[in-house]
Amino acid sequence: MSSHRDNYPEGAAFYSVLRNRYRKAAIWQFLFLSALLIAIIALTALIYNVVDGAFGYIAYEYKAAPTQFTATPVSELTKEELLVILKENLSSGAYNKLDKETPMEKRSQADLLSLFLERLVRIDTKDTWSMTDSLLRGAEIRAEVAEKYPDAILELRSWITPQFLVTPMSSRAEFAGVRTAILGSLWLVGIALLFALPVGTGAAVYLQEYAPRNWLTKTIQTNINNLAGVPSIVYGMLGLALFVRVLEPFTSGSMFGVTDSNGRTVLAAGLTMGILVLPLIIINAQEAIKAVPESLRQAAFGVGATRWQTIWHHVLPNALPGILTGTILALSRALGETAPLIVVGASTFISLDPDGPFSKFTALPIQIYQWTTRAQSEFHAIAAGAILVLLALLLTLNATAILLRNRFQRRW
Amino acid sequence: MKEETLKLKAVEAKSFRQFDLKKKFRISESVIQALLFLAGILSVFTTIAIVYELGKEALLFFTNPDVTLFKFLGTTKWQPGIGQYGIWALVSATLLTSVIAMLISIPLGLASAIYLSEYASYRMRSILKPILEILAGIPTVVYGYFALLFVTPILKTFFGDYIQVYNMLSAGLVMGIMILPLISSMSEDALSAVPRALREGAYAMGATKLETSIQIVLPAALSGIGAAVIIGVSRAVGETMIVAVASGSGPNFSFNPLEAAETMTGHIARISGGDLSYNSIDYTSLFAIALMLFLVTLVLNLISQWVVNRFREQYE
Numbered sequence: 001m002s003s004h005r006d007n008y009p010e011g012a013a014f015y016s017v018l019r020n021r022y023r024k025a026a027i028w029q030f031l032f033l034s035a036l037l038i039a040i041i042a043l044t045a046l047i048y049n050v051v052d053g054a055f056g057y058i059a060y061e062y063k064a065a066p067t068q069f070t071a072t073p074v075s076e077l078t079k080e081e082l083l084v085i086l087k088e089n090l091s092s093g094a095y096n097k098l099d100k101e102t103p104m105e106k107r108s109q110a111d112l113l114s115l116f117l118e119r120l121v122r123i124d125t126k127d128t129w130s131m132t133d134s135l136l137r138g139a140e141i142r143a144e145v146a147e148k149y150p151d152a153i154l155e156l157r158s159w160i161t162p163q164f165l166v167t168p169m170s171s172r173a174e175f176a177g178v179r180t181a182i183l184g185s186l187w188l189v190g191i192a193l194l195f196a197l198p199v200g201t202g203a204a205v206y207l208q209e210y211a212p213r214n215w216l217t218k219t220i221q222t223n224i225n226n227l228a229g230v231p232s233i234v235y236g237m238l239g240l241a242l243f244v245r246v247l248e249p250f251t252s253g254s255m256f257g258v259t260d261s262n263g264r265t266v267l268a269a270g271l272t273m274g275i276l277v278l279p280l281i282i283i284n285a286q287e288a289i290k291a292v293p294e295s296l297r298q299a300a301f302g303v304g305a306t307r308w309q310t311i312w313h314h315v316l317p318n319a320l321p322g323i324l325t326g327t328i329l330a331l332s333r334a335l336g337e338t339a340p341l342i343v344v345g346a347s348t349f350i351s352l353d354p355d356g357p358f359s360k361f362t363a364l365p366i367q368i369y370q371w372t373t374r375a376q377s378e379f380h381a382i383a384a385g386a387i388l389v390l391l392a393l394l395l396t397l398n399a400t401a402i403l404l405r406n407r408f409q410r411r412w
Numbered sequence: 413m414k415e416e417t418l419k420l421k422a423v424e425a426k427s428f429r430q431f432d433l434k435k436k437f438r439i440s441e442s443v444i445q446a447l448l449f450l451a452g453i454l455s456v457f458t459t460i461a462i463v464y465e466l467g468k469e470a471l472l473f474f475t476n477p478d479v480t481l482f483k484f485l486g487t488t489k490w491q492p493g494i495g496q497y498g499i500w501a502l503v504s505a506t507l508l509t510s511v512i513a514m515l516i517s518i519p520l521g522l523a524s525a526i527y528l529s530e531y532a533s534y535r536m537r538s539i540l541k542p543i544l545e546i547l548a549g550i551p552t553v554v555y556g557y558f559a560l561l562f563v564t565p566i567l568k569t570f571f572g573d574y575i576q577v578y579n580m581l582s583a584g585l586v587m588g589i590m591i592l593p594l595i596s597s598m599s600e601d602a603l604s605a606v607p608r609a610l611r612e613g614a615y616a617m618g619a620t621k622l623e624t625s626i627q628i629v630l631p632a633a634l635s636g637i638g639a640a641v642i643i644g645v646s647r648a649v650g651e652t653m654i655v656a657v658a659s660g661s662g663p664n665f666s667f668n669p670l671e672a673a674e675t676m677t678g679h680i681a682r683i684s685g686g687d688l689s690y691n692s693i694d695y696t697s698l699f700a701i702a703l704m705l706f707l708v709t710l711v712l713n714l715i716s717q718w719v720v721n722r723f724r725e726q727y728e
Binding site for chain 1: 438440441444445447448449450451452453454455456458459461462465466468469519520521522523524526527528531540543544546547549550551552553554555556557558560561562589592593596620621622623626643646647649650651652653656657677680681684685690698699702705706709710712713714717
């Protein structure tokens, strides 16, 4: 680097300069690599942080001792016994309401047990600990709990269980689940897909196969690239103004005779998501269509096919794996997107499954946001559980996309 | 005899028509083309809808007799409910968190791009690149969780009581990690596009790998790297969930990263998440902020595209 005109070292001096240059090169190479190491450390820390939060000790007390209701130990209660206990001790109004949601006889033992614990015994969580704390300072925690809450029960708990996946929302973290949120997310992604896949593919086909080279095409293309960079919260504001407010008769379903909802429905949110992922789907589909070789089209034209016949029978089938891969990636973006849903008006507390496009909804990322911003540590624990569920869903989607790409990708 | 000639002529005429090579008008083809055109033009309508809807409500905000340009740009308290409209209270937090994020993501992103493009072997790349891709695929709300429950406690051990539970530093740092993969992958594409001959030339002159990378390859890829940085800034300005979770609620005109403050995006998320009546000043003010965000990111994106086209080095 010190190659000034009047400075040509010779002999030993030359080698010393050379050594310096090599040393400098080695140091910088290490620095470049360490940037990547920092990225790896950050990723590891993030995953560790989530897993760490999702398992660990919990100390809780019973507000009413289980022995008040039954002589059998809690862990050995059968379904029949639980049914009797619940019937006897719950007020008939509360019992009938639960029975209406899901008939009591059809509920599982685990479900009934959590009802028993939630409604009658009423668990009162005193404190929770992370996985690392629980493993490394087990004795300390036990001593602390024995001193501070002599009546408390200390348990090692996994916050993510099969029960967690199928239970609806609850105001008590110990009994909350992500069922409503998962179903809401699926509805959202489904509606976004129904809207964005045909429109996005159509737009890509138009731009690649039909569009003349003029200012309009150029405008459309630039516009799509820009839309891909618009912050998601701006799409949320668009959704709020357009789908929730202006198109309320449509999105609330009052146009179709649905009476009990406003515009803040899963349909409005799904369409907002559709608009949000549209540019991504178009750009990916364009790449896929571009990769289909020109000779294929020429051959189709050569035997007399029309333009649309060529596209439908030759271009699209060959571009399909690429289009689907891009779509899946766009959907995984939609699955993790939170801000537009908050703006469009996801319900933060809702325990009923979404049962149609006009129902209120919540979604996984919304629940994660809600639970993370609560002060109590048990909510942080279920937030970690919900994050693991979300990450697992995303991983599945992305793995599918990669498989699809490897299985069907053709090299021309 | 006559009849036959006529028939023959008719057949000739018909077959001549069969070989008419002019493009035939087909109604279904035209309908399909029209539909596809509609799909293509829809994106333009999206932009128009954004500008129109945001602009309409923002106009209501700015034409409110209580809101003056002086109050909007000249004061530093934001609380539309009680007549305080100083946008700087929100802009300051957006600026500070974005600057922190860029201070993290530009050097780290660029360094990792140089390593991946210039140093890493094929095997190394195939291990390292997926890690960056995973980092890029993690939802931002998860980064928010990470910022609040991991980074903030660590910062607390350094700064003790000087740092608040919600603070801009933690949000900015995590945002930097989030943007790192974006800058890294865009810069790497730019670096990889520099032709091999340039590197060979530098080596032939006796340059070390570092000298080649920094003095030859990097300048040649500068336009792409510049575009990456600009896109990164636009992402940082528009990022919502990390700041909504970790940087606190309540506008605060402060440039102290250890304090809590609300960004433009965080403010929109918090206010619109609550009960909001249409046509209130709170409601219209959100659209004014969103319009500003949209315009800022739009300009940044356009600049980035312009930089790429204008300053791209062309190689044969």
